Amino acid sequence: MTDKMIQLLKTVEKPARYTGNELNMVKKAxxxxxxxxxxxxxxxxxxxxxxxxxxxxLLNAREDTYCxxxxxxxxxxxxxxxxxxxELFSLExxxxxxxxxxVAFSVSHExxxxxxxxxxxxxxxxxxSRDRGEDMPLIACGGACTCNIEPIADLIDxxxxxxxxxxxxxxxxxxxxxxxxxxxxxxxxxDACNLEGVYVPSFYSANYDEAGNFSGMTKLEAEAxxxxxxxxxxxxxxxxxxxxxxxxxxxxxHDRVTLxxxxxxxxxxxxxxxxxxxxxxxxxxxxxxxxxxxxxxxxTGYDEMSLLSLSSGDYSALSTLIPRLIDEFKQERVSVSLPxxxxxxxxxxxxxxxxxxxxxxxxxxxxxxxxxLRDVINKGVTEADLIRSxxxxxxxxxxxxxxxxxxxxxTETYADLDGIAELAHKVSACFYTIPKEKRGKGLRLVIxxxxxVPKPFTAFQWVAQNSMAEFDAKQRYLRNKLKGIRGVExxxxxxxASYIEAVFARGDRRLASVIVAAHRHGCRFDxxxxxxxxxxxxxxxxxxxxxPDAYALRERDxxxxxxxxxxxxxxxxxxxxxxxxxxxxxxxxxxxxxxxNGCFDGATYxxxxxx
Amino acid sequence: xxIIARFKKMEQVRFISHLDLQRTxxxxxxxxxxxxxxxxxxxxxxxxxxxxxxxVGHTSxxxxxxxxxxxxxPSDEFIVRVNAVLPDGxxxxxxxxxxxxxPSLTAVLCAASYLVNIRLExxxxxxxxxxxxxxxxxxxxxxxxxxxxxxxxxxxxxxxYTCDIIEYKLYEQNTQITLxxxxxxxxxxxxxxxxxxEAFSKKLGKLIVWDVHRKTLFSDLSPLMPAYK
Numbered sequence: 001m002t003d004k005m006i007q008l009l010k011t012v013e014k015p016a017r018y019t020g021n022e023l024n025m026v027k028k029a030x031x032x033x034x035x036x037x038x039x040x041x042x043x044x045x046x047x048x049x050x051x052x053x054x055x056x057x058l059l060n061a062r063e064d065t066y067c068x069x070x071x072x073x074x075x076x077x078x079x080x081x082x083x084x085x086x087e088l089f090s091l092e093x094x095x096x097x098x099x100x101x102x103v104a105f106s107v108s109h110e111x112x113x114x115x116x117x118x119x120x121x122x123x124x125x126x127x128x129s130r131d132r133g134e135d136m137p138l139i140a141c142g143g144a145c146t147c148n149i150e151p152i153a154d155l156i157d158x159x160x161x162x163x164x165x166x167x168x169x170x171x172x173x174x175x176x177x178x179x180x181x182x183x184x185x186x187x188x189x190x191d192a193c194n195l196e197g198v199y200v201p202s203f204y205s206a207n208y209d210e211a212g213n214f215s216g217m218t219k220l221e222a223e224a225x226x227x228x229x230x231x232x233x234x235x236x237x238x239x240x241x242x243x244x245x246x247x248x249x250x251x252x253x254h255d256r257v258t259l260x261x262x263x264x265x266x267x268x269x270x271x272x273x274x275x276x277x278x279x280x281x282x283x284x285x286x287x288x289x290x291x292x293x294x295x296x297x298x299x300t301g302y303d304e305m306s307l308l309s310l311s312s313g314d315y316s317a318l319s320t321l322i323p324r325l326i327d328e329f330k331q332e333r334v335s336v337s338l339p340x341x342x343x344x345x346x347x348x349x350x351x352x353x354x355x356x357x358x359x360x361x362x363x364x365x366x367x368x369x370x371x372x373l374r375d376v377i378n379k380g381v382t383e384a385d386l387i388r389s390x391x392x393x394x395x396x397x398x399x400x401x402x403x404x405x406x407x408x409x410x411t412e413t414y415a416d417l418d419g420i421a422e423l424a425h426k427v428s429a430c431f432y433t434i435p436k437e438k439r440g441k442g443l444r445l446v447i448x449x450x451x452x453v454p455k456p457f458t459a460f461q462w463v464a465q466n467s468m469a470e471f472d473a474k475q476r477y478l479r480n481k482l483k484g485i486r487g488v489e490x491x492x493x494x495x496x497a498s499y500i501e502a503v504f505a506r507g508d509r510r511l512a513s514v515i516v517a518a519h520r521h522g523c524r525f526d527x528x529x530x531x532x533x534x535x536x537x538x539x540x541x542x543x544x545x546x547x548p549d550a551y552a553l554r555e556r557d558x559x560x561x562x563x564x565x566x567x568x569x570x571x572x573x574x575x576x577x578x579x580x581x582x583x584x585x586x587x588x589x590x591x592x593x594x595x596x597n598g599c600f601d602g603a604t605y606x607x608x609x610x611x
Numbered sequence: 612x613x614i615i616a617r618f619k620k621m622e623q624v625r626f627i628s629h630l631d632l633q634r635t636x637x638x639x640x641x642x643x644x645x646x647x648x649x650x651x652x653x654x655x656x657x658x659x660x661x662x663x664x665x666x667v668g669h670t671s672x673x674x675x676x677x678x679x680x681x682x683x684x685p686s687d688e689f690i691v692r693v694n695a696v697l698p699d700g701x702x703x704x705x706x707x708x709x710x711x712x713x714p715s716l717t718a719v720l721c722a723a724s725y726l727v728n729i730r731l732e733x734x735x736x737x738x739x740x741x742x743x744x745x746x747x748x749x750x751x752x753x754x755x756x757x758x759x760x761x762x763x764x765x766x767x768x769x770x771x772y773t774c775d776i777i778e779y780k781l782y783e784q785n786t787q788i789t790l791x792x793x794x795x796x797x798x799x800x801x802x803x804x805x806x807x808x809e810a811f812s813k814k815l816g817k818l819i820v821w822d823v824h825r826k827t828l829f830s831d832l833s834p835l836m837p838a839y840k
Contacts (some may be wrong), residue, residue: 001622003820004624006822007820009626009668015626015667015668016626016627016628018633019623021623021624021698021699021700022698023638023696023698025637027795064676123773247635247638247698249624249627249631249634249635250627250628250631252633297641298642299642300638300642301636301637301638301639301640301641301642301696302641303637303641332641333649333655415623
């Protein structure tokens with residue numbers, strides 16, 4: 001590290017974000033390919049992302065590749081860097097991004113797009129693919145948002161859709177061979193585009209009709225597939241999982257060992273994109289998980305572990321796994337926490353066990369205030385389930401509960417908002433009816449209400465989002481209704497941020513210019529409340545002649561072509577249309593562990609789903 | 612049993628905070644499989660404490676920790692086991708077993724010595740530098756100290772015990788100086804090296820950059836650390 005950099009770091013907040021050298025950081029002396037794994041947010045957020053930790057381990061396990069981490073510099077550091085002509089560099093070796101063979105961005109949510117532009121710009125890399133020559137790195141992306149990366153399609157050379165473990169390995173083999181061959185990038189992209197899960201945006205062009213709506217894609221490269229099938233790792237049990245984790249010095253958001261117990265979800269909640277795009281359910285065995293936990297705790301010294309999945313209460317061997325983990329690590333005093341629990345599968349017996357080691361708040365997600373609306377969104381949870389679960393939790397000593405809800409769901413009326421307040425009231429009453437000696441000191445009941453954003457590849461992908469004015473009115477109404485309920489705290493998301501998210505979630509390629517314009521206007525870190533500049537976003541839309549309402553507020557016809565039709569997430573459009581129709585009738589679709597609902601095209605994908 | 616150890620915190624980890632450091636050692640002890648003692652109650656934590664916090668950005672070879680163990684671990688074995696799992700930049704230099712009755716490290720400190728490496732992007736005659744230094748040290752040095760009710764002016768002059776130029780390098784485009792400074796470091800107050808250097812920069816009337824390295828901690832009350840005279 002240069003003296004200049006040391007003095008510069010003394011002037012910024014949390015300089016350890018930029019200095020690396022953590023325990024278990026990979027150092028390599030010889031390699032053929034340089035890979036920059038970029039997360040478009042600060043260190044603390046990027047380091048908490050499990051997907052990145054897996055990719056880091058996977059790529060560094062290869063002899064021919066050195067994978068280094070790059071995070072977005074916070075606004076103070078960015079200012080210093082610009083003042084001092086310092087380019088964006090990797091943590092492991094301080095190498096500027098421009099020097100890497102591959103620069104890959106993890107796109108886990110839409111509000112990171114301006115940070116991607118910023119990181120490219122800070123590295124002297126042209127933002128649009130068409131402006132990059134052979135001397136520039138290959139710009140790639142992967143992650144949850146790849147189900148619709150059309151807004152940044154003109155910025156990306158290659159995208160990896162779905163599970164990265166296998167397709168990335170295959171791609172890196174191909175890349176290493178290509179690099180030795182000396183052929184041009186076009187050849188590489190041609191060779192790669194037929195790997196399952198690989199999307200090369202430049203091989204397709206988007207068309208729009210007279211009304212200004214997307215009307216379909218034209219394939220430009222004969223060798224490219226007509227649609228890109230999401231990559232699915234069939235055997236999660238034997239899939240790569242890192243045995244070591246970088247241990248950060250500073251506090252990160254999820255500062256613990258995270259075990260991915262299964263991928264996919266069988267519940268079919270109609271608003272949930274993750275529930276559809278990670279199907280089918282693939283579990284890891286207890287033995288494998290315990291062994292992974294042992295290795296990770298031994299290599300890191302972490303004293304906290306969490307189990308990750310979309311619905312941990314559904315893990316088939318939960319009643320075996322939890323006691324085993326608790327016993328295994330009692331000596332080391334490692335606490336086991338369970339995020340994302342579903343109400344109806346939360347078991348009282350486990351609650352006591354978990355509490356013995358460490359006590360923290362519990363989270364439940366009823367999502368809607370009335371049974372009618374819960375049936376519409378297919379969140380098969382009853383009020384009785386919720387009350388029973390919270391009573392069990394309260395009796396076991398918990399006094400801090402968070403309930404997640406959404407407003408703006410399809411068919412919602414103010415009666416459903418009343419339902420949220422009624423549930424809050426009932427949960428509060430539940431706590432306070434327990435005799436003082438038996439329950440915790442005071443109740444902290446956080447009612448967290450976010451604004452519904454319709455997402456691609458869900459049954460609600462055709463739905464219009466509520467307007468910002470509607471959200472404001474609903475939030476004011478709820479705040480009033482929740483006043484006076486003992487122990488209640490009301491959290492809500494900002495409607496203007498949810499609106500921008502909705503525009504990009506179902507966006508097309510024309511939005512790339514808006515992202516670049518917004519960045520030029522100073523937009524960064526859009527998911528951070530204090531950094532989000534709504535007015536600049538609106539200026540950017542105007543500057544580019546684009547009407548954001550057309551993306552967020554327009555109800556779509558189930559027959560119209562969608563910009564993300566180019567991606568085949570395996571769950572068929574017909575299935576989603578059917579679910580959409582069923583939602584209008586309030587018809588519940590049961591958990592597919594109980595019986596197949598036919599979400600995949602049975603004939604083609606029969607061997608993927610164990611169900 | 613109880614072990615008191617001296618360790619280095621060097622360039623690779625100069626920017627981690629004191630709390631970060633504490634967590635780093637806690638995890639290192641777990642990786643080393645040491646039988647660390649934990650406090651009782653709802654939120655058990657390791658019985659680990661430090662003599663004093665080092666300013667973020669400074670390096671040191673005189674940091675001290677104090678840890679309780681449930682079982683006997685010879686001090687030389689302690690050093691080997693912990694160093695094997697510490698990240699680059701941290702290293703235990705010496706360790707000694709002490710009696711439970713040994714006072715807390717923080718309470719016994721009285722002074723510290725530092726090496727301050729100063730750089731200027733121009734040529735400066737040693738005579739001019741010495742003159743400015745002498746001027747600084749001949750008068751009260753008033754620093755605004757951050758207190759509960761805002762800022763209070765304090766004179767830090769009396770906390771400076773010695774200040775000597777031990778190296779002076781004059782180059783064409785810049786000047787590099789090394790100062791050896793000792794000052795108070797005790798429960799009653801500590802000399803803030805960065806504030807002293809800022810005051811000196813003002814007196815010199817020139818832009819300087821500096822790096823601080825703590826060399827030794829002194830104690831009048833414990834035989835573990837050198838006594839200050």
